[in-house]
Amino acid sequence: MSRKILVLPGDGIGPEITAEAVKVLDVCRVQGLDVTLEEGLVGGAGYDAFGAPLPAATLDKARTADAVLLGAVGGPKWDGLEDIGKRPEQGLLGLRKELNLFGNLRPAILYPQLAEASSLKPEIVSGLDIMIVRELTGGIYFGQPRGIEERDGQRVGFNTYVYSEAEIERIGRVAFEMAGKRGNKLCSVDKANVLEVTMLWREVINRLAPEYPDVELSHMYVDNAAMQLVRAPKQFDVIVTGNMFGDILSDAAAMLTGSIGMLPSASLNEHGQGMYEPCHGSAPDIAGQGLANPLATILSVAMLLRYSLDENALALRIERAVGRVLDQGLRTADIAYPGTRQVTTAEMGDAVVTAF
């Protein structure tokens, strides 16, 4: 039976980068991959068409898809929306929650061909290969109660950072298993010296450890983790943390590589159903100019094939093709430097197809 991929271009550069990723999916189909593609609207595009960042039709399609490929959401056009529930980001958060995509995998890899792009010294980052496992459907992003209300004559804003043992355990397992497939080192990040919710986090992660005797587990406070990522990022293999700390640390880690336009991500539920998207945002300032880098989205297709469709061989072929176009010296504007050849978004996509 043909498997279904839902493509959600979204906003800003989303449509142009997903178009290149679809070219790569098409060449996989020529190679025998049996998938059906559908399209849908999300984010600002969803709001403009249906008044909702996550239109019901999109959610329905997503539920029945084996995997979702998302471009990016958001832009200044919708920043002024008073009703936070209508903002583009809510399309993303809604998909994560509704599809129960609790396991967010965010690799931070330094491509040797792009070593120059990092703001860090080469010896600090060369060979960098970290996997951040971020919990994505709980924590302070979704905790209740939340809101802004009047108390004692002034307004007060509040959110709730909450995790249950079961939520911690399931993301912990994803992380231990990931570490077992990689360098066997797992660092769990919390603020257990101040926050009760992360004391429970640490306790549950510790409780899982004996089940994964090959994995060396350590714990780090989030402030120290932010420092260590800057000081000596290669000390890390897999990092596991909650939704908000993961948001912050994964962006810092991505930026260490200097090439955030290269980094894909996967968000998975317990059935292997997943949403795949580049780590970078919708970059409205460069949208429609052929300047965007489609490689993070193309590499997200590789993750999609690996994690949701179990097509590891095709995933590897995509990753190798990306390596080859970099070896050829082809660069979109964000990663170009003297001595390389600057190409457009579409030229980059075509080059990957050719190198496949």
Place this chain on the structure above:
Amino acid sequence: MSRKILVLPGDGIGPEITAEAVKVLDVCRVQGLDVTLEEGLVGGAGYDAFGAPLPAATLDKARTADAVLLGAVGGPKWDGLEDIGKRPEQGLLGLRKELNLFGNLRPAILYPQLAEASSLKPEIVSGLDIMIVRELTGGIYFGQPRGIEERDGQRVGFNTYVYSEAEIERIGRVAFEMAGKRGNKLCSVDKANVLEVTMLWREVINRLAPEYPDVELSHMYVDNAAMQLVRAPKQFDVIVTGNMFGDILSDAAAMLTGSIGMLPSASLNEHGQGMYEPCHGSAPDIAGQGLANPLATILSVAMLLRYSLDENALALRIERAVGRVLDQGLRTADIAYPGTRQVTTAEMGDAVVTAF
């Protein structure tokens, strides 16, 4: 009338670094500074002596002091304490809360003499001079309700991230005023696309802006701020943010300089009463060996003189003396490299006194 400074050496390297800072205070007294020094126990030292990380006697002395100079708290010896209320960190958090030290100033400055120490490329960090203004007595660190309890048959951990308009306004004013005395640029960091509490934060900061027409205000999401600190830190002048984001970002910013052993901090209340401490921790692994760098604590004395005692001339003399010992090539182990002369904690303190 003689002003009072309470010295709290604390744990780990705390006693040896505060001893050097006291040498510098003593030379200021020789120069006519009229202060009385007292000592007290805090952190693990407080727990060992009185069973409490913030003994009542210490808090009483702190309340009547014009300023507190703190070394550092914490260490593996107390990590196993089951009762979180007894842990060394609670001494620090208790002092902040009881003295109402809501305004935490954390400079991240790259000393030209130490440019090599950064893990970032020289062109990215040379001349770096950021001031992070962190709210220190509110937010998720102190929010209620908090705890770990059983719900539906499993344990759940929870904390509350909460700010009132008044709390945001007073830290906002500190930050706008600080920016006005520096480069006139203020960046407020929040996660207003997801968290209601930070929507209120952004609203209140915006509301203050017209009162400070010379200061250029911008807003940034915390994940982006973590990236931008790695990518191009010199874009920042003053950053203002809440307690937890400030904890994470100030440590990342400090590490950009590569010399966290050089960075002081101040925590102030509305009356100018303050607590001053190095940004680094208690480093139990090197305690008692003469390896610790006393300069962050000595520079904290400079901040103390400037902000709590209004002795700017003496503060400048200390800062210049520190610059001179660096020029002389003197380095403690943490900042030593080939071609410099490695000195002990005490030798470094003596050198600053000599250069004063």
